[in-house]
Amino acid sequence: MANPIVVKNLTKIFGKGSKKALKLLDQGKSKREILEETGATVGVNRANFAVESGEIFVIMGLSGSGKSTLLRMLNRLIEPTAGQVLIDGEDLVSMSAEKLREVRRKKISMVFQKFALLPHRSVLSNVEFGLEVQGIPSEERKQKALKALSLVGLENWAESYPDQLSGGMQQRVGLARALANDPEILLMDEAFSALDPLIRKDMQDELLDLQQNMHKTIIFITHDLDEALRIGDRIALMRDGEIVQIGTPEEILRNPANEYVERFVEDVNRVKVLTAEAVMQKGESIVLGKDGPRVALKIMRDKGIPTLVLMDRHRHFKGMISAEQAKKAVEAGLSLEDVMEDEIIQIEKNTPLQEILNQMAQMDSTYPAVVLDENKRVLGIVGRGAILDALAGQGGDEG
Amino acid sequence: MANPIVVKNLTKIFGKGSKKALKLLDQGKSKREILEETGATVGVNRANFAVESGEIFVIMGLSGSGKSTLLRMLNRLIEPTAGQVLIDGEDLVSMSAEKLREVRRKKISMVFQKFALLPHRSVLSNVEFGLEVQGIPSEERKQKALKALSLVGLENWAESYPDQLSGGMQQRVGLARALANDPEILLMDEAFSALDPLIRKDMQDELLDLQQNMHKTIIFITHDLDEALRIGDRIALMRDGEIVQIGTPEEILRNPANEYVERFVEDVNRVKVLTAEAVMQKGESIVLGKDGPRVALKIMRDKGIPTLVLMDRHRHFKGMISAEQAKKAVEAGLSLEDVMEDEIIQIEKNTPLQEILNQMAQMDSTYPAVVLDENKRVLGIVGRGAILDALAGQGGDEG
Amino acid sequence: MNLPRLPVAEWVDALVKWLQTYFAPFFALISGIIEPTTRFFERLLTTLPPIYMIILLTLLVWLFSRFRIALFTLLGFLFIVHLGLWSASVETLALVLTSTLLSVIIGIPLGLWAGRSERVKKILFPVLDLMQTMPAFVYLIPAVFFFALGPVPAVIASVIFAMPPTIRMTSLGLRQVAEELKEVAHAFGATSWQRLMKVEIPLAKSTILAGINQTIMLSLSMVVISSMIGAGGLGNKVLNAISRLQVGKGFEAGLAIVIIAIVLDRVTQNMGKVTKKDERHASRLGRWRNWLAGAIGLVLVGLSVLAYNPIGDNDKQVKLTYVNWDSEVASTHVVKKVLEKQGYQVELIETEAGPMWAGVASGSADAHVAAWLPATSKSYADRYKGQYEDLGVNLRDTYLGLVVPKYVSIQSIEDLNANKGRFEGKIIGIEPGSGIMQSTEKALKEYGLDFQLVAGSDKAMTASLDKAYQQKKWIVITGWEPHWKFNKYELKFLKDPKKIYSTGENIHTIARKGLKEEKPEVYRILDRFYWTKKDMGEVMLKIQEGKTPDQAAEEWIREHPEKVKQWTQ
Amino acid sequence: MNLPRLPVAEWVDALVKWLQTYFAPFFALISGIIEPTTRFFERLLTTLPPIYMIILLTLLVWLFSRFRIALFTLLGFLFIVHLGLWSASVETLALVLTSTLLSVIIGIPLGLWAGRSERVKKILFPVLDLMQTMPAFVYLIPAVFFFALGPVPAVIASVIFAMPPTIRMTSLGLRQVAEELKEVAHAFGATSWQRLMKVEIPLAKSTILAGINQTIMLSLSMVVISSMIGAGGLGNKVLNAISRLQVGKGFEAGLAIVIIAIVLDRVTQNMGKVTKKDERHASRLGRWRNWLAGAIGLVLVGLSVLAYNPIGDNDKQVKLTYVNWDSEVASTHVVKKVLEKQGYQVELIETEAGPMWAGVASGSADAHVAAWLPATSKSYADRYKGQYEDLGVNLRDTYLGLVVPKYVSIQSIEDLNANKGRFEGKIIGIEPGSGIMQSTEKALKEYGLDFQLVAGSDKAMTASLDKAYQQKKWIVITGWEPHWKFNKYELKFLKDPKKIYSTGENIHTIARKGLKEEKPEVYRILDRFYWTKKDMGEVMLKIQEGKTPDQAAEEWIREHPEKVKQWTQ
Numbered sequence A, B: 001m002a003n004p005i006v007v008k009n010l011t012k013i014f015g016k017g018s019k020k021a022l023k024l025l026d027q028g029k030s031k032r033e034i035l036e037e038t039g040a041t042v043g044v045n046r047a048n049f050a051v052e053s054g055e056i057f058v059i060m061g062l063s064g065s066g067k068s069t070l071l072r073m074l075n076r077l078i079e080p081t082a083g084q085v086l087i088d089g090e091d092l093v094s095m096s097a098e099k100l101r102e103v104r105r106k107k108i109s110m111v112f113q114k115f116a117l118l119p120h121r122s123v124l125s126n127v128e129f130g131l132e133v134q135g136i137p138s139e140e141r142k143q144k145a146l147k148a149l150s151l152v153g154l155e156n157w158a159e160s161y162p163d164q165l166s167g168g169m170q171q172r173v174g175l176a177r178a179l180a181n182d183p184e185i186l187l188m189d190e191a192f193s194a195l196d197p198l199i200r201k202d203m204q205d206e207l208l209d210l211q212q213n214m215h216k217t218i219i220f221i222t223h224d225l226d227e228a229l230r231i232g233d234r235i236a237l238m239r240d241g242e243i244v245q246i247g248t249p250e251e252i253l254r255n256p257a258n259e260y261v262e263r264f265v266e267d268v269n270r271v272k273v274l275t276a277e278a279v280m281q282k283g284e285s286i287v288l289g290k291d292g293p294r295v296a297l298k299i300m301r302d303k304g305i306p307t308l309v310l311m312d313r314h315r316h317f318k319g320m321i322s323a324e325q326a327k328k329a330v331e332a333g334l335s336l337e338d339v340m341e342d343e344i345i346q347i348e349k350n351t352p353l354q355e356i357l358n359q360m361a362q363m364d365s366t367y368p369a370v371v372l373d374e375n376k377r378v379l380g381i382v383g384r385g386a387i388l389d390a391l392a393g394q395g396g397d398e399g
Numbered sequence C, D: 001m002n003l004p005r006l007p008v009a010e011w012v013d014a015l016v017k018w019l020q021t022y023f024a025p026f027f028a029l030i031s032g033i034i035e036p037t038t039r040f041f042e043r044l045l046t047t048l049p050p051i052y053m054i055i056l057l058t059l060l061v062w063l064f065s066r067f068r069i070a071l072f073t074l075l076g077f078l079f080i081v082h083l084g085l086w087s088a089s090v091e092t093l094a095l096v097l098t099s100t101l102l103s104v105i106i107g108i109p110l111g112l113w114a115g116r117s118e119r120v121k122k123i124l125f126p127v128l129d130l131m132q133t134m135p136a137f138v139y140l141i142p143a144v145f146f147f148a149l150g151p152v153p154a155v156i157a158s159v160i161f162a163m164p165p166t167i168r169m170t171s172l173g174l175r176q177v178a179e180e181l182k183e184v185a186h187a188f189g190a191t192s193w194q195r196l197m198k199v200e201i202p203l204a205k206s207t208i209l210a211g212i213n214q215t216i217m218l219s220l221s222m223v224v225i226s227s228m229i230g231a232g233g234l235g236n237k238v239l240n241a242i243s244r245l246q247v248g249k250g251f252e253a254g255l256a257i258v259i260i261a262i263v264l265d266r267v268t269q270n271m272g273k274v275t276k277k278d279e280r281h282a283s284r285l286g287r288w289r290n291w292l293a294g295a296i297g298l299v300l301v302g303l304s305v306l307a308y309n310p311i312g313d314n315d316k317q318v319k320l321t322y323v324n325w326d327s328e329v330a331s332t333h334v335v336k337k338v339l340e341k342q343g344y345q346v347e348l349i350e351t352e353a354g355p356m357w358a359g360v361a362s363g364s365a366d367a368h369v370a371a372w373l374p375a376t377s378k379s380y381a382d383r384y385k386g387q388y389e390d391l392g393v394n395l396r397d398t399y400l401g402l403v404v405p406k407y408v409s410i411q412s413i414e415d416l417n418a419n420k421g422r423f424e425g426k427i428i429g430i431e432p433g434s435g436i437m438q439s440t441e442k443a444l445k446e447y448g449l450d451f452q453l454v455a456g457s458d459k460a461m462t463a464s465l466d467k468a469y470q471q472k473k474w475i476v477i478t479g480w481e482p483h484w485k486f487n488k489y490e491l492k493f494l495k496d497p498k499k500i501y502s503t504g505e506n507i508h509t510i511a512r513k514g515l516k517e518e519k520p521e522v523y524r525i526l527d528r529f530y531w532t533k534k535d536m537g538e539v540m541l542k543i544q545e546g547k548t549p550d551q552a553a554e555e556w557i558r559e560h561p562e563k564v565k566q567w568t569q
């Protein structure tokens, strides 16, 4: 499927003299220089990206970096100064007002930072708003709204009013409102920033759960890196209106594009963010039934590694063996099967380090964890050293 | 020195019927029950703690948990319903208005969440405020204020007005204002919550720097656990007006008093927070010149440990030795000095794990790090396993 | 500044004339809207006896606000009734309601427009400044030129003065709607109209209501001024009291205004404050409230139907205007009753002298019977030269002099000295310093009377006269005509050969141009209306004895069928 | 409601009387504060010729706000001068400034109090409601009872009406100060007073200024009403124009009020908006602004010293009050000039008839020479019986009739028919419908005159007369006395044996009680003041020819030393 959102050279300049400011931008002047020279504020500076279908695309940056401006240009709440926004291939910027309204009604919904519920309407009627605007008859409207409400677990609060709900519940209503007309794309502007830390975490979980079933394309703004890393499939980092870096959480953690990103990233709890994939090593292996302990010992010696992965012919994981055990087998004439350790921590590519650490602590074994794919085939191993290296901010080698 | 602040059974009940509510509190009713029964809100429920001189005492909790109420009772901005606040042994609650004013002028200063600078006064004159109120003559006032400003690095902005400064600078002014009359105690109510993440980190560092020189007693409120852990000597966790747990960051991380604290704590970046002290193990040692390689080997075999610390007669650290090396020395008839590894990571008790990890990654040695006191005497060792265990949320044994 | 003076005044006068000439139909249209509205409110509020109406209003207030306000309404309005100011209050209420309604109908759309468009705001707001700072007095007279005397120009003036807050606050309310909530509307693809109706207006509601509240207050503050152009009501009571220097009376009427103001203020303020939450709360309070609302609604609809009395045949309507002098009250009410007997609906407009003349001249009133010519009313008569018809004298020659009962057998002041004993050497006067006392002092001198002039008061004199009259004792008093005592007692003026006492003017009847053609019968009756000081005095006497002017006129007509027949035949 | 009626009116009347009796010294004290303040402002604004003063004011406005507002001030005020309304504007400004000053001095402390204490607010705010909704007309007359006629009661009434916003907004401003900033004051151990002065007032400043702005606007809106009790100024111009139905003139005066209102509004609004930032900006703008401020300051101080003319010897001050009729303008100004020649400072208070009488009766004015007795002024004369002294007639017998030049040799109306040819069969009249035209029509009938009565206008008639007079042609016109034409031409009334035309009243001089004892000389002069219609006509003629009343009176006195000597000897 094609990219539902493609942004090309999207630029917003606030204030007068935007023509001149555009020219200065092309000359590579900075936001501050342009402000001083023309009095115009650069909101967003030639943003380029494409969002994939079903992806959560996070935009983050400090206050004033242009996140909201960029997001609002995606449904033209803010009129871009230059550039294109292609929604399913159609350019939003040159669209007629009529057409634009249609897109906003059907394809793009938005969730707001301060919930932006209409205080004079009940929860149900707030959720109905988007449908009402489309002129959908009242019965159908109500049904759809109730469905959306039940998605966020608030079907029992339909008749309440926003001021009777807690912050988290209010934002759920905001989410239900956005989901009610079943849009392809969700725009979320710091949707969870106004919430308390614990509630915020709950909401993030809930969003991820929802996303599992709904597969919306979500553009999510935050200025909280933890949040970005937690929910983002990809992250775009903005500074002074420019997109400084786009990448997966791991790419950004491992290869910060510049010092700004680095500072952002330095405090991150990598144990939570990094996954097995990021730190796993190839892990030498031999095939059971084909090679014996001697071969194993030789490989370990040659390569200078303490353990070896054992698998069957289909590369299915069977167990591991250490040099010591192999020596013991050679000495005692046992087969690899007899001496191999099969109580090995088995993890997947996207298991976070935290999880691996917890398992390791429980097992109290010296063997590394082994990374398997869904068919139990071996992808690599994760040793303690690799984890510690990753935590030191060095990152592991790709498996 | 005695505790500058001792809080005993401090309770605040908002609204009418506080008498009845107090009684219900004693019967162990919950905040919600009391609200329903009497209409009174429990702000703070029988808080008890003592703050040590020169300590940063952090109060944290979710919104509405009573942090601000508690803090404001410490200088009686909010009149307590019951209980005592002893400032240097004197009960603030029963103090005359005159005396109270004196305490506020001389002993306790406050820093506010939204800076609370007076917009109609220049930066200098804002900082002078507390002195002006005391009736200090204008020249002296100015001098003191300028000194306070230079403490926070804003001496060049004295003539500016608050609205010309960025948020971080404004809060520095707030800090300078609080410091200007050289109080013993600083109360800080979410002083950094309104700041952007990067600036916030800078301010935390600055506060810690300042504290190094000034040794104020600081009560600091935050709802951000990372911040609490970063700057707090001790942390009090509040929930629904009650103090749920008080302890050092590590105590709280390791032994959360209940599920609420646990949830709070679960996302913490332990690598940043935990220090060597928290994970170090005793580490067997032998004295160089007294014992030889054979003794070393024996000890290692007996205790089943891979390495041994070597020190001189004064317990000064000299190096480490592995079983392998010891064996080699025995075989080759070398002394321990000849084979011992002296390129060992040397750390202090309060070195954070992150730092240790970074050093380990650089050294790429298999030896654990050694923890020394300021006289280079050995306190214990920190091995990789211990770190990994700590990160898994298990904590290490006390050395 | 030796520039030629800008003829601003002349321009304005020309403009007024021009508008008067060419926009008459337009103004008539406006009148045609406002007048029935005011009348409707007035009738609506008088369909029930005061007590019942007040209970109904109290319930209504309760429905829209809180119990305390309702209680205040009940007590306040009962107090007004107690002061005898209910019907005046109803007129005032009708006026205020009409002005408010009009201000809302015009002001809210303008405010919405200005709330949406910066340019409209820039143009509109200076005009509002002008409307609010230009003294109402300035446009009061043009208002009379353009519209009929009475409630219409009063409403227009009130609207000019009171509408700006509604416009300003509506615009402000719209601008205050949180940007995020407007974005919600945009983001969900609402049209401009949907945004207005579903988001902006509901959210601006309380600000808009605050504007309406101010508008109500301001239009109440116009009540006194607008009664100068015949709007009637409490303002009239205040003005009357003040022009007679009756501070207490004025205060009573003022108090009634204050009560109405406070009720209207609290109710609208409360409506502005009511949040959804309260409404929810209210609805939870029980169904009885809904029942009450339904009941009041039904009653109101019923009353409205009653009140919606189609405006009668215009040919059968007559408007008389008058100033509130004893004599004019008497004559005007008599004429009114006479015309009513002929099947006309007669509306009386009490006003100041200026507007009274302007009203007839502009044709908005049919006639008045209060032209004191040639002196008192000269300036008005001159001003409107040719814009009215003088139907001639309706009462001739007022008199001042010394008065004795008819049974006293002397005829002239000159005879007094000779009978000094029988009069006990006293002339009973009234308040010292009044015109007639001064004349009498002069008379004492000129006629060389050896009498003592006893100063006192009108009341004291009447008391003395009454006492003497009962006992057929001789007494001489200062007197003037027309006055009711000439009707109560048989009295006569002593001859005044030295002409010390002045003789007065004649009172003329003034009709509008065109009345002759349009309502010939009315014109004929007015033209023939002529009576004597004695007649007028009888009516005044009845009023003085406590009858209402209407009752007095009614009775007098019953008692003088022959006179009336002369006028109407 | 068959309860006995609560005698509210009587209570109020009694209260007023009681206050009048026992609080006189208190009220005198208040007058003693307000009057000099108003006078001071008035003098201050007239120390320089209008143009210079306007430039000074413009600079002042510039200093306190923005260039655009200053420009508007300059143009607006010059326009007022151009309309000839500057001195009236100055009076109005002085009044508004005084009221505002007083409102601020009383209102801000009250507002602060109410801002701090919920209880004070609960008690105070209903009183404010009453002050704002009670129509000003109600307390206008008591104000005259309590205070001297003139600016003082006007200021009092304005303050009552206009002060509430200052109180309300001050209280609101205090309550709006961010809780955190109040906490700052507490937390640093500020005393209550320090908190007020260092935190709350500076932060509430813009809200307080918004309240003062509203107060200024409201006191401006009282300008017309307060001129009803002799406050003078633009309000007077409006009232005069309106009572003469001169819409254009009224509009001009209204426009002047609007200009002043807009200037005051923008300046105070701007002061409220000015943030520290702007001030900083301004100070960075360069030192010239400071220089300007200094210079204006100096000039103002200088002018203030000039204006602070110690209030003269009370014995040498006289206050006359009058109504704005041509005849009274003439006589009052002549009396004024005569008294001034005797070394008195004479202050003239132009007002309505009611307050004029009330003023003298209350002793706040010394005298008036405008009592038309026995008819026109009767009600006032009666009302205040015993509270004034009638010093007798100062002008006798007004006249209406047919007038011919002296050189026309007939003497009586009855002779007209015989000379019809010489008069071309025409009587030149004035506007149709006026009193004198009606009388003339009656005369035509009664005397059987075979003449045509030509209706036209006053001006047209004068023109005809002038033309005929130059050519010594015979002409007969309708005429009345006093009128300047009798002084410009040698004219005579034709005899009227049938007494068709009325003869008028006498004009009396009225002095306050106690004047005789306190200022015997003034009393004597007033008592002796007596002149003829011819005299008065001369003065009126001068005024009619374009002189100011002062000039006209001055000249007339110069021309009639013997008459004046009679009065003053």
Ligand SMILES: Nc1ncnc2c1ncn2[C@@H]1O[C@H](COP(=O)(O)OP(=O)(O)OP(=O)(O)O)[C@@H](O)[C@H]1O
Pocket: A014, A015, A041, A042, A043, A061, A062, A063, A064, A065, A066, A067, A068, A069, A070, A223
């Ligand atoms: N309507 C506007 N007019 C002028 N400048 C604007 C406007 N809206 C935003 N800006 C400017 O554009 C820049 C980007 O603002 P934007 O609101 O997009 O930042 P943000 O990243 O969303 O910040 P925050 O985290 O505070 O929401 C800022 O410099 C801001 O001052």
Ligand SMILES: Nc1ncnc2c1ncn2[C@@H]1O[C@H](COP(=O)(O)OP(=O)(O)OP(=O)(O)O)[C@@H](O)[C@H]1O
Pocket: B014, B015, B041, B042, B043, B061, B062, B063, B064, B065, B066, B067, B068, B069, B070, B223
């Ligand atoms: N003035 C007050 N009157 C009534 N209740 C109050 C008042 N101030 C605080 N409360 C209540 O007391 C409780 C504690 O409030 P407090 O402000 O101390 O919480 P907090 O922990 O500081 O929260 P936040 O993080 O939002 O600042 C809350 O339930 C709050 O509603």
Ligand SMILES: [Mg+2]
Pocket: A067, A068, A069
């Ligand atoms: Mg944003």
Ligand SMILES: [Mg+2]
Pocket: B067, B068, B069
């Ligand atoms: Mg708080």
